[in-house]
Amino acid sequence: MAIRCEIVSQDRIVYSGDADIVVLPGADGFMGILPNHAPVLTVLRYGIITVRSKGEEQLFTVAGGVAEVQPDQVTILADAAENIAEIDIRRAEEAKRRAEEMLSKEPTNTDQYLAIQSALRKSTLRIDAVRRYRERTRQRPSSSN
Numbered sequence: 001m002a003i004r005c006e007i008v009s010q011d012r013i014v015y016s017g018d019a020d021i022v023v024l025p026g027a028d029g030f031m032g033i034l035p036n037h038a039p040v041l042t043v044l045r046y047g048i049i050t051v052r053s054k055g056e057e058q059l060f061t062v063a064g065g066v067a068e069v070q071p072d073q074v075t076i077l078a079d080a081a082e083n084i085a086e087i088d089i090r091r092a093e094e095a096k097r098r099a100e101e102m103l104s105k106e107p108t109n110t111d112q113y114l115a116i117q118s119a120l121r122k123s124t125l126r127i128d129a130v131r132r133y134r135e136r137t138r139q140r141p142s143s144s145n
Contacts (some may be wrong), residue, residue, distance in 0.1 A: 002036040004073040005051055008058055009081040015051060022074045023050040024067055031067075033074050040069045046125050048084075048133065049076065060066060061129045063122045080122060089130050096123035101133040 002018035022033040025047030031040075044067055049060040063076035099120035107113040 001035045007076045007081050009077060009078045014081045019051045020052045021052045033069055036071045037069050042067050046121055048129060059133050061125050084129050084133050087126050092126040095119060099123060100124050103120050
């Protein structure tokens with residue numbers, strides 16, 4: 001038995017398919033979601049979503065959002081989400097460098113500061129995810145990465 005999983009970011013459907021288990025970074029820590037899970041709604045923090053199906057594992061970064069869990073479906077509405085296999089590490093490193101440079105120039109208002117901090121957190125998450133998990137997914141014999 002599987003649970004349906006959908007990960008949707010602001011601009012696209014990042015993942016849609018069946019899963020044996022979905023692990024996500026909830027507000028109070030990581031949550032493992034199996035089929036027939038009790039209904040729950042949780043805020044997501046920055047982190048990694050793991051979707052495991054038929055022995056295959058896919059990993060996604062998530063930068064905030066919410067997850068709605070029903071017994072037969074997990075719906076993740078992410079502020080930003082991306083499959084780790086698709087992350088361009090050079091682009092993420094450049095975004096981090098730009099954000100750090102902008103922070104060093106002391107932003108002029110709170111909104112600007114918060115936007116720069118968010119960009120820095122997102123780029124750092126992407127870089128850390130690639131360094132930590134991409135090698136792990138390459139080592140799996142059934143993976144196409």
